[in-house]
Amino acid sequence: MNNTPATDYPEGEDGGRYVRGRQRSGMIWSFVFFGATMIGIVVLTALLFNVANAAFGFVLMKDKVQAATLAVGGVPLAELPKEALVEILQKKVSKGVVRRLESEKPLAERDRGELYDLVLARVVEPEMVKSWSLLDSLTKRSAIRAEADALPDSRLEFRSWLTLAFITSPQSSNAELAGVRTAILGSLFTILVTILFALPVGVGAAIYLEEYAKDTTLNRLIQTNISNLAGVPSIIYGMLGLAVFVRMLEGITSGRLFGAVTDPTTANGRTIISAGLTLGLLILPLIILNAQEAVRTVPRSLRQASFGIGATRWQTIWHHVLPGAIPGILTGTILAVSRAIGETAPLVVIGASTFIVQDPSGPFSKFTTLPIQIYQWTARPQAEFRNLAAAAILVLLALLITLNATAVILRNRYARSA
Amino acid sequence: MFTMNQSDPTTHPQGGATNGGKYAIEASELHVFYGAFRAVKDFELNVERQKITALIGSSGCGKSTVLRSFNRMNELIPSAHIQGTVLFHGKNIYDADVDPVEVRRHVGMVFQKPNPFPKSIYENVSWGARINGFRGDMDALVEGSLRQAALWDDVKDKLQQSGLSLSGGQQQRLCIARAIAIKPDIILMDEPCSALDPIATLKIEDLMRELSKLYTIIIVTHNMQQASRVSDYTAFLNMAEDRAGYLVEYGPTYDLFTNPKNKLTEDYITGRFG
Numbered sequence: 001m002n003n004t005p006a007t008d009y010p011e012g013e014d015g016g017r018y019v020r021g022r023q024r025s026g027m028i029w030s031f032v033f034f035g036a037t038m039i040g041i042v043v044l045t046a047l048l049f050n051v052a053n054a055a056f057g058f059v060l061m062k063d064k065v066q067a068a069t070l071a072v073g074g075v076p077l078a079e080l081p082k083e084a085l086v087e088i089l090q091k092k093v094s095k096g097v098v099r100r101l102e103s104e105k106p107l108a109e110r111d112r113g114e115l116y117d118l119v120l121a122r123v124v125e126p127e128m129v130k131s132w133s134l135l136d137s138l139t140k141r142s143a144i145r146a147e148a149d150a151l152p153d154s155r156l157e158f159r160s161w162l163t164l165a166f167i168t169s170p171q172s173s174n175a176e177l178a179g180v181r182t183a184i185l186g187s188l189f190t191i192l193v194t195i196l197f198a199l200p201v202g203v204g205a206a207i208y209l210e211e212y213a214k215d216t217t218l219n220r221l222i223q224t225n226i227s228n229l230a231g232v233p234s235i236i237y238g239m240l241g242l243a244v245f246v247r248m249l250e251g252i253t254s255g256r257l258f259g260a261v262t263d264p265t266t267a268n269g270r271t272i273i274s275a276g277l278t279l280g281l282l283i284l285p286l287i288i289l290n291a292q293e294a295v296r297t298v299p300r301s302l303r304q305a306s307f308g309i310g311a312t313r314w315q316t317i318w319h320h321v322l323p324g325a326i327p328g329i330l331t332g333t334i335l336a337v338s339r340a341i342g343e344t345a346p347l348v349v350i351g352a353s354t355f356i357v358q359d360p361s362g363p364f365s366k367f368t369t370l371p372i373q374i375y376q377w378t379a380r381p382q383a384e385f386r387n388l389a390a391a392a393i394l395v396l397l398a399l400l401i402t403l404n405a406t407a408v409i410l411r412n413r414y415a416r417s418a
Numbered sequence: 419m420f421t422m423n424q425s426d427p428t429t430h431p432q433g434g435a436t437n438g439g440k441y442a443i444e445a446s447e448l449h450v451f452y453g454a455f456r457a458v459k460d461f462e463l464n465v466e467r468q469k470i471t472a473l474i475g476s477s478g479c480g481k482s483t484v485l486r487s488f489n490r491m492n493e494l495i496p497s498a499h500i501q502g503t504v505l506f507h508g509k510n511i512y513d514a515d516v517d518p519v520e521v522r523r524h525v526g527m528v529f530q531k532p533n534p535f536p537k538s539i540y541e542n543v544s545w546g547a548r549i550n551g552f553r554g555d556m557d558a559l560v561e562g563s564l565r566q567a568a569l570w571d572d573v574k575d576k577l578q579q580s581g582l583s584l585s586g587g588q589q590q591r592l593c594i595a596r597a598i599a600i601k602p603d604i605i606l607m608d609e610p611c612s613a614l615d616p617i618a619t620l621k622i623e624d625l626m627r628e629l630s631k632l633y634t635i636i637i638v639t640h641n642m643q644q645a646s647r648v649s650d651y652t653a654f655l656n657m658a659e660d661r662a663g664y665l666v667e668y669g670p671t672y673d674l675f676t677n678p679k680n681k682l683t684e685d686y687i688t689g690r691f692g
Contacts, residue, residue, distance in 0.1 A: 215496055304529060306529035308489070308529070
């Protein structure tokens with residue numbers, strides 16, 4: 001190395017230093033990229049922590065009427081016979097409420113468990129005095145306990161706001177009873193309509209544009225517009241959905257034309273099918289663009305092989321292009337559906353119900369979805385609804401992860417078989 | 419349309435015995451354009467039946483373009499446009515009433531890079547037959563095609579494995595098996611050995627000699643040794659001033675290589691250019 005002839009390159013000592021310098025700048029960049037990744041991870045962790053912080057924690061409960069005072073002749077409330085429970089209800093609950101309960105189902109015909117729940121809800125009426133976040137619950141335990149002890153007849157519970165009852169109960173104005181079943185079903189029904197509409201239409205359009213369309217000005221214009229549509233704010237799609245599906249096609253989307261209306265109050269087009277189609281329009285450009293990308297990744301040599309042995313264009317597409325593109329199409333669909341399931345604005349515009357207790361029963365039902373439910377709960381003044389909103393966010397995240405996992409499994413299966 | 423003795427699918431189309439002209443392919447006044455660019459001009463060639471015809475020439479002289487115009491594969495390139503006639507069984511394949519799908523059913527093709535379908539070996543061979551309405555014994559057809567492609571002994575125990583699991587040379591022979599499974603009259607080969615090592619190349623060349631007893635083969639090659647080794651006839655193409663390819667000389671391979679009539683041919687085969 002010492003005997004190298006003089007060149008315009010750094011040699012010897014100089015050369016070594018130059019190489020080290022280049023390696024060092026590479027190292028610095030790799031740290032920068034690591035930092036970028038870390039920022040992402042920190043933000044995600046903060047988000048999850050924020051949600052979990054509100055979804056779990058101590059609550060201080062106080063009963064309006066102490067259960068002990070309801071004991072009859074030394075028998076505690078929990079062991080009272082059915083007849084005694086009916087008596088308590090009739091004595092302690094206002095006449096109007098008793099009449100309503102009777103008309104729903106006569107008290108005498110209800111079983112004991114049902115009556116016991118009624119007594120708890122209507123007579124004992126546990127009320128939440130205060131709730132603490134998960135962080136406070138873990139770090140300020142003694143202060144919380146002192147506060148609880150200061151309040152007579154109260155009890156401190158550690159509560160997960162996300163419970164099985166929360167998932168399986170319908171919406172309620174009472175935070176103790178409110179659940180997300182209606183919203184989960186609404187979200188699932190809506191997304192099903194969205195997928196059924198957007199996937200075939202999107203893949204069909206992508207195949208047309210990639211495999212059939214000639215390179216004409218018109219087709220280039222269409223292509224450009226699809227790319228632009230993918231960037232249109234979602235609320236614009238909401239207004240489109242309101243104008244087209246809710247108003248113009250009201251007869252169809254309300255189910256009136258099919259005679260499928262079960263509840264006349266829903267017959268205004270603000271139904272699951274309107275919502276699903278609106279979200280479908282919203283994600284259609286995304287699905288088309290992703291499917292086009294996927295179709296393009298199928299090698300030309302494969303198409304040539306197929307044409308070369310006398311396959312028609314359709315046979316080539318069906319047997320070779322589509323199977324090769326399915327993993328990519330599914331990936332695009334995952335992204336698009338993940339976006340659709342979290343959309344709130346367009347559904348607010350087309351008129352999702354903010355408070356319904358009735359499960360959706362079909363495409364022509366009125367509906368609410370998880371994001372709408374979360375939005376509505378966070379807007380309420382009572383603190384416990386914010387805890388419920390946090391629990392609902394966890395449900396939404398779980399739903400998203402489930403959908404994504406399903407698609408990933410499907411994609412891997414197709415990728416392997418191809 | 420291209421009527422021939424095809425009633426029994428197990429027999430091979432003995433092209434020479436059927437109707438329509440002396441030659442397997444008669445191309446005349448063939449011009450191929452890509453957009454405004456003329457890639458091939460005034461090409462003329464009569465391809466002998468059940469012989470191997472090689473198309474040689476330097477890069478960009480339009481050999482592959484000519485080859486692909488014999489089974490209308492050029493049409494897959496959106497800007498391509500063809501003038502002239504290519505007679506196959508006495509019928510111009512560019513006539514308005516001819517479906518390119520039918521042309522390709524009778525004029526098979528093997529490509530430069532082995533391109534088996536990402537399916538099982540069995541399906542690679544059977545798929546073409548299936549979509550073309552084959553009604554005979556599929557297992558026998560697959561075995562027969564693989565045997566003809568000298569691949570049967572290599573793959574008979576793993577027919578359900580992916581065609582992509584084979585080596586490059588085996589993949590190319592699988593592609594040949596796939597092409598002969600649909601019983602074409604002519605097999606077009608577009609530099610079939612350029613992606614293969616010398617041993618795999620030799621195997622394919624042996625296979626081509628074997629197949630030429632049954633099929634007309636047209637091969638495009640960069641490799642003059644290969645052309646002289648395997649082909650019966652050779653056509654030499656050259657690029658004109660305007661970069662359009664044209665036919666310089668055509669004749670029996672031995673004559674063309676030992677006694678070229680054209681100065682350009684002589685320069686090319688002696689390695690003076692190209």
